[in-house]
Amino acid sequence: MSNTYCNEPYRTIHYDHEGLPGPCCTYRGERYTGTDAAEYWNSSWLRDFREQLNSGIKPPGCSNCWRKEEQGVRSQRQEKFAQHGYTRTPQIKELFLSFGNICNKTCNICRPQRSSLIAKEYKQIDRDDPWLQWSLQHKPRLLRSLDKSFSGYYLNSIDDYYSAAASADVIVLDGGEAFITRQCDELLDWMLAQGMTNKTINAVTNGSVRRDQLDKLAQFKQCNFHISIDGIEELYEFVRPPHPWSWWCEQLNTIKQYPIELRYACVVHAFNVHQLPRILDYFIEQGSNFYFSAVNTQPHLEPSVVPDVVLMDTIEQLQRYNLQGKSAENLHNAIQYLQKGVGTDRWSEQFKMYMNTWSKIKGIQYEDYIPWINQ
16 A cells, blocks of 8 residues: 555545535645546546555645644544545545535635635735735645635535435535525435435534524434634633624534534644633533634644744643543644744744734724734
8 A cells, every 4th residue: 555545535425615526625736627527536637646646646635634644633634534544446426525615704814716705805905915925826726716616605506416315325515615505405405305314414504503404414314513613701702703603603503403423623724722721611511522723724823933932832732631542642742843833933924914914894893813923
């Protein structure tokens, strides 16, 4: 087995925000240009991609995994291998469906392709802004899709989603925010009408699910939420605007009334480093099913821009926790990720450009939420 082997291309189809299929949700390279699931699954494009990974070649589109592994953080490639092992027999097991970029949040670590509201914020940026020019460098797909993202969009490949859903055991709903799109409702209604209740439904969500949608999800074999929350209490409305903490608490109380397995997902980034111990306490209070991950697409928001004294204090506090099993392993990976940032400030100038740009657009005083900003 090659040291670059990955089982995702053998078991997963991931439709991204443009409706194009690819090997997984962290892949950032050029994708197959058609939308038909069967054509993609049997394409020379996918066969060549698998062969690269089997031959020790690192496709550039997989850079998120390579970068995490270099940082000592467990990558999705490694995570999926631990879960599903080795296979060379292609069989669709998981289908990831992104429903365009329609979203109701402007999270600080997100981007236009994942949020129509963030796209509208980008529209306010002067094209000559130094931060925008730097952030778009070497990202041709972002340049091509940026104007389209500004207005927000649904995908027109829903029929292809239907045909692919029948063959997969696990359907993953993604966005934008899947639960505020009409296509998500249409797909759930169609699957229930077809009697596909033997499927497992997973959702990557910010918690914006309605009670009638929860009623539908409860009819499936199993339902799991990978629920994003990377700031609590006073920090929540800053990292995941525009909703206040009270909104989150109300949504969570409603979700907990249904037989849905919850996993709390926290992306570790510059804005929440100082609050990570409190966030971890909150996750443990909620049941300990949590997952810390590294920020992928915005290196100027990595923990390395945080002052070393703040990083070291957080690391020291996190090392005091006595967890078991996967929780302990995940926390260990998060600590390693923070340790990689100590003594490294190569993104500090870009971080300052980011803050200068967004403070004007969002009308946010960063120092009101981030205690180390002026250190």
